[in-house]
Amino acid sequence: MTTSILPFADAASVGLPMGELLRLSLFQVSVGMASVLLLGTLNRVMIVELSVPAMIVAFMIAIPVLVAPLRALLGFRSDTHRSALGWKRIPYLWFGSLWQFGGLAIMPFSLLVLSGQQQVGPTWAGEVLAALAFLMTGVGMHMTQTAGLALAADRADDETRPQVVALLYVMFLIGMGISAVIIGFFLRDFGPFLLVRVVQSAAVIGILLNLVALWKQEKLSPMTKAQRAEPRPKFREAWADFMAGGSAGRLIVVVFIGTMAFNMQDVLLEPYGGEILGLSVSATTFLTAMWAGGALIGFALAARWLSNGMNPYRMAGRGLLIGLAAFSAVIFAAPMNSPVLFFAGSGGIGFGGGLFAVATLTAAMTMPAQGKAGRGLALGAWGAAQATAAGMSIAIGGTIRDVVNAAALNGSLGEAMATPATGYSVVYHTEIALIFVTLIALGPLVRTGETAKQTKGNRQIGLADFPT
Numbered sequence: 510m511t512t513s514i515l516p517f518a519d520a521a522s523v524g525l526p527m528g529e530l531l532r533l534s535l536f537q538v539s540v541g542m543a544s545v546l547l548l549g550t551l552n553r554v555m556i557v558e559l560s561v562p563a564m565i566v567a568f569m570i571a572i573p574v575l576v577a578p579l580r581a582l583l584g585f586r587s588d589t590h591r592s593a594l595g596w597k598r599i600p601y602l603w604f605g606s607l608w609q610f611g612g613l614a615i616m617p618f619s620l621l622v623l624s625g626q627q628q629v630g631p632t633w634a635g636e637v638l639a640a641l642a643f644l645m646t647g648v649g650m651h652m653t654q655t656a657g658l659a660l661a662a663d664r665a666d667d668e669t670r671p672q673v674v675a676l677l678y679v680m681f682l683i684g685m686g687i688s689a690v691i692i693g694f695f696l697r698d699f700g701p702f703l704l705v706r707v708v709q710s711a712a713v714i715g716i717l718l719n720l721v722a723l724w725k726q727e728k729l730s731p732m733t734k735a736q737r738a739e740p741r742p743k744f745r746e747a748w749a750d751f752m753a754g755g756s757a758g759r760l761i762v763v764v765f766i767g768t769m770a771f772n773m774q775d776v777l778l779e780p781y782g783g784e785i786l787g788l789s790v791s792a793t794t795f796l797t798a799m800w801a802g803g804a805l806i807g808f809a810l811a812a813r814w815l816s817n818g819m820n821p822y823r824m825a826g827r828g829l830l831i832g833l834a835a836f837s838a839v840i841f842a843a844p845m846n847s848p849v850l851f852f853a854g855s856g857g858i859g860f861g862g863g864l865f866a867v868a869t870l871t872a873a874m875t876m877p878a879q880g881k882a883g884r885g886l887a888l889g890a891w892g893a894a895q896a897t898a899a900g901m902s903i904a905i906g907g908t909i910r911d912v913v914n915a916a917a918l919n920g921s922l923g924e925a926m927a928t929p930a931t932g933y934s935v936v937y938h939t940e941i942a943l944i945f946v947t948l949i950a951l952g953p954l955v956r957t958g959e960t961a962k963q964t965k966g967n968r969q970i971g972l973a974d975f976p977t
Contacts, residue, residue, distance in 0.1 A: 514942050516865045522665055522666045522668070523666075524664050524665065524666055525661070525665050525666075525669070527672065529664075530661070530673065530725065531885060532722060532724075532726075533657065533660070533664075533677075533710070533720060533722050533723075534661075534676060534677050534722070535655055535679040535680075535718040535719070535721055535722040536602065536606075536657040536718065536722040536723070537652070537654070537657070537677050537678075537680040537681040537684055537688075537717050538680060538681075538683070538688075538718055539606075539609070539653070539684070539714075539716075539718040539719050539722075540609075540653055540654045540681060540684070541680075541681045541682065541683070541684025541686075541688060541714040542684055542685075542688035542692075542711055542714070542715060543609055543613065543646060543649075543650050543711070543715060544650070544685055544709060545617075545685050545689045546613070546687045546694060546711060547570060547573055547643065547646060547647070547757035548570060548775055549689060549779060550689075550692055550693075550696065550779070550790070551570075551594060551616070551620065551708075552566050552570050552775075552777075552779060553779030553780050553782075553783055553790065553862055554620070554696075554704065554778040554790065554822050555569075555620060555623070555624070555785075557601040557783040557784055557790075558790070559621075559623070559624035560700050561620075561623055561624055562868070562911055563777065563780065563907040563910045563911050563932075564907045564910075564911040565623075565636065565907075567903050567904045567905075567906060567907020567908060568640075568905055569643050569974065570643070570775065570903050570907075571899075571900040571901070571903040571904040572640060572643040572644050572647055572650075572900075572934065573643055573644070573647025573650065573651075574647070574896055574899045574900035574903060575896070575897065575900035575901075576644065576647050576649075576651065577651055577895075577896030577897075577899070577900070578650055578896050578897060579586065579648070579651060580651045580654075580655045580896075581921060583601060583651060583655045583656070585830070586601070587601045587656050587659055594729055595728075595729055596613070596724075596727055596729070596854065597657075597659075597663075597727070598656045598657070598659050598660035598663065598727055599660070599723055599726070600729045601652055601653075601655070601656035602652075602653055602656040602657050602660065602719065602722075602723045603719075603723060604649075604652065605649045605650070605651070605652030605653035605654075605655075605656060606649065606653055606715070606719035606720070606723075607649070607716070608645050608646070608648050608649030609645075609646055609649025609650055609653060609712075609716070609719075610649070610712050610713075610715060610716040611645050611649070612641075612642050612644070612645030612646030612648075612649055612712075613642075613645070613646055613708055613709065613711055613712035613715065614640045614709055614712045615638065615641070615645075616639075616642040616643075616646065616712075617640035617704050617705040617708040617709065618638075618705065618972060619635065619639040619641070619642045619747035620639060620642075620869060620907035621701055621704075621705075622634055622635040622638055622639075622705070623636060623638070623639045630710035635855035635873035638789040641950065649823055653719060654822040656940050657677075657722065657723075658677060660723075660727060661673050661677055662677040663727075664726070666673055666721075668671050670828050678808075679805070682801045682804060682805055684800075685801045686798045686801040686802065687969030688711075689792060689795060689796075689798040689801070690798055691899050692707060692711070693790070693792070693793075693795055693840070695707050696790045697727045697789060697790065699790045714838060715899035719952065728741075740967060750818055756953075756954055757928055759950065759953065759954055760869065760872055761894045762950055763825070763869060763950050763951050763954065764869045764894040764895055764896070764898070765894045765895075765898040766898070766943055766946055766950060767825070767829065767865050767869070767898075767943075767944070767951075768866075768894070768895045768898035768899050768902065769898045769899075769901065769902040769905075769940075769941035769943055769948040770829075770832065770902075770940045770941075770944045770946075770947055771832060771858065771861070771865065771940070772862075772898065772899040772902040772903060772906075773902040773903070773905060773936055773939065773940050773943075774836075774839075774858070774906060774936060774937060774940060775826075775899070775902075775903050776908070777907065777910055777936055778796055778839075778843065778855060778858075779793040779796055779910070780802030781843075781851075781933045782796060782848070783838070784805070784929055785843050785929060785930045785933065786842065786843070786846065786848055786851060792848075795852075796852065796855045799852050799855045799856040800855055800856065800858060800859035802856060802860065803855070803857060803858065803860035803861075803863065804859040804860065804862065804863035805863075806860055806863075806906065807828070807859065807860040807861070807862070807863025807864045808863050808867060810864065811824060811864055811867040811868065812864065820955065821867075821868040821869070821872045822868065822872060822951060822954045822955045823864050823955055824864055824867070825864070825869055825872070826869040826948060826952060826955065827862030827864055827946055827949060828860075828861045828862065828863070828865035828866075828868060829861065829865060829944050829947055829951070830861075830968060831857055831860055831861030831864065832857070832858065832861035832862065832865070832940075832942060832944050833926075833944055834857060834861075835853075835854045835855075835856075835857025835858045835861055835910055836854065836858065836937050836940055836941050836944075837854075837941070838850050838851070838853055838854030838857060839851060839858070839937055840934055840937050840938070842854060843930045843933070843934070846925055856908065864897070872954070906936045906939075909932065909935055909936050909939065910933060910935070910936055911932065912932075913931055913932040913935045914929060914931060917929075917931040917932065
């Protein structure tokens with residue numbers, strides 16, 4: 510095979526050869542594996558196998574997402590970090606790996622205590638320990654991923670940097686898909702001790718992958734004491750410049766509401782398959798692989814459409830419409846008792862959510878900058894809105910499911926509604942309503958014109974610039 514048809518063959522450069530690039534990309538596999546555990550396997554295990562209330566599970570799963578806005582601060586700190594050795598990214602990549610390892614190491618024991626399998630200690634120990642485990646893992650994932658992406662961008666040159674970032678994002682999704690299959694295989698016969706072995710094995714594998722990834726990736730460039738004492742730059746004035754861009758505020762609102770629409774089901778999709786459709790832990794873990802596959806297709810189409818000059822706001826609308834069909838398929842999977850329809854809906858959620866995310870991110874990156882506001886601030890605002898909405902929606906979704914099911918199962922909603930599927934259905938219908946609200950908020954932005962087309966002198970923004 511020639512390099513012209515090999516994927517990402519043009520991502521290598523003199524400063525970052527292909528071998529070192531592929532080795533560096535292993536940190537994305539580690540983060541993808543941790544994401545599968547936090548957002549896929551463990552929430553179903555807690556709700557179905559360990560009988561933890563969905564509201565508590567939702568708040569636990571939301572913790573790593575709610576700390577995601579710290580990525581902007583972590584990235585800025587690694588940009589301006591000053592050490593005697595001259596390293597900027599490696600310290601954050603290493604300590605992020607330690608945080609991720611520590612969180613996953615104590616995670617299974619925390620969950621067993623949370624489920625009531627406790628002999629000594631206060632009754633609130635389970636909640637505190639589980640929250641601590643999720644917090645440590647979330648901080649570690651964000652720190653590792655932010656520093657790793659920045660390190661790759663530092664080593665790549667201007668011509669290959671977009672391809673490098675694209676390769677790293679694809680490795681993240683591949684890591685999620687492969688990890689979902691492997692974890693699902695080992696958890697096909699669930700048991701408490703098996704859960705401990707699987708999660709702690711993931712912790713060990715994750716830190717080993719990150720250690721291999723960071724080895725000799727950043728050169729030593731010692732700094733003088735005077736250089737380390739120089740004041741760091743500030744961003745206070747830049748935010749006002751960004752908001753002066755006109756449609757920036759509306760775009761943030763669209764990102765916030767749309768993300769809530771796609772993410773409210775994150776903590777409920779696998780429990781829905783287990784409790785309502787009777788799927789095993791192994792089978793429901795494949796839902797994450799379906800979601801990742803749908804997202805990959807969405808990213809590929811987004812790159813193609815954006816390269817052809819499509820208005821990103823119109824592309825966001827397509828993603829929202831696909832989301833309507835996907836959530837409808839998930840809803841009808843219960844009365845039709847159709848796992849096939851359920852898996853198709855899961856893939857559609859990933860597909861539509863991927864299109865929406867890429868489109869709104871592209872709009873943020875192509876928004877005219879003013880004064881000190883640049884691409885970094887736009888991405889930070891997009892990431893803050895996206896992460897905050899994702900965390901809130903996860904917590905709200907679990908709460909709605911618990912409250913509605915409590916009312917339905919005690920007969921308050923009538924005999925027809927006295928089923929465990931009622932709470933899940935209300936959540937999915939709420940997400941459909943939020944999609945319509947997002948479409949209303951998106952409408953005026955579509956009329957702003959073909960914002961995907963860049964002014965003279967600026968290059969096209971596409972999939973390669975999408976931050977994980």
